[in-house]
Amino acid sequence: MRGRTIRARLTAIYGGLFFLAGAVLMALTYLLVWQILNRSMPKMPDPQALQTMLARLKITFGGNQEQVDTLYNVIRDAQEQQRSDVLNGLLVQGAVALVGVGAVAVALGWLLAGRALRPVHQVTETAKRIAGSGRGLHERIDLGGQRNEMTELATTFNAMLERLDNSFDGQTRFIANASHEMRTPLAVKRALIEVTISRPDTSTDAKRLGESLLEVNARHERLIDGLLTLADSENELTEHSEVDLADIAENVLDQLAGPARDAGVEVRAATLGPSPVVGDPVLLERLTQNLVENAIRHNRPSGWLSVRTGLGTLTVSNTGPVVRVYEVETLFQPFRRLDRERVAGERGFGLGLSIARAVSRAHGGDITAVPRPDGGLEVTVTLPSG
Secondary structure (H helix, E strand, O other): OOOOOHHHHHHHHHHHHHHHHHHHHHHHHHHHHHHHHHHHOOOOOOHHHHHHHHHHOOOOOOOOHHHHHHHHHHHHHHHHHHHHHHHHHHHHHHHHHHHHHHHHHHHHHHHHHHHHHHHHHHHHHHHHHHHHHOOOOOOOOOOOOOOOHHHHHHHHHHHHHHHHHHHHHHHHHHHHHHHHHHHHHHHHHHHHHHHHHHOOOOOHHHHHHHHHHHHHHHHHHHHHHHHHHHHHHOOOOOOOEEEEHHHHHHHHHHHOHHHHHHOOOEEOOOEEOOOEEEEOHHHHHHHHHHHHHHHHHOOOOOOEEEEEEEOOEEEEEEOOOOOOHHHHHHHOOOOOOOOOOOOOOOOOOOOHHHHHHHHHHHOOOEEEEEEOOOOOEEEEEEOOEO
């Protein structure tokens, strides 16, 4: 159950203190008025003195003392009733005034609390935008105005964002620069090996060794390419085009039909419904390709895979080894793979799902994976519809 907001708590505290202060003020006023009435009201004489006063005024009751006592009681009761009416009226009218003014005070407290907490809401909204997009660390909070506790909070938050922004930018630049620097020697190495094994006088053993080295070199190049894609997908998107995930999925399935057939994996009839989105077509194609390649590589002989697209969704399902629920999140971490060997194809580098998650979040979406009861995964990408 959601607790009360800080604004509601501040309003409740303000209203409670106002009503408490009003109640204390009413009590003090009641005591003061009670004392004033006791002092200001004329003191009633005793019945004998009252008879003497009446005699001076030539008012007699025929010497009947009982009638004098009755008059005394009437006057005394009238005084008590007047004092009681004044005090009760003070309580009733004071309570009504306190409730009315208290309601106005609570409303003003609500408005003042909202105004005082507005800078906090700005900080919260900025943090939500950054957390929701997975990027945007370049945003800063500008509260303006005089320097106070809220502006100090915003300044501290901005300093934290600055450090995080520089850290992530430096990490991304390092990956990109290192990947580019490693590509050149790998390309040179591949060219030298190809030239060597293509010479007529190269021995059979040397050619066999060269082919093995080319295979190792190709794996390294795929690793560098994956790192570059991961670094690019964690940056701001520079391409925003209208694309259909169904078209991308169909193209990827055509490209990977051969590898799937060689691995003994059946590509079941895909349900490719219209799925328009806005984003980078190259990154979205790489995302789809990674998911389908994973479905082929981490499968079993005579297994199958299927692809479905819908409104802003792409789902790739496949057979394969049983994946435990607590292992799913591990699959999305870079260079993390399950300890159990997959039987179909060679093991990858553990970047496929990491790249897919980075690409999906760069487009304002996300990716989830659910283990299938009889083995394999069902991976679903959700993106904002175009």
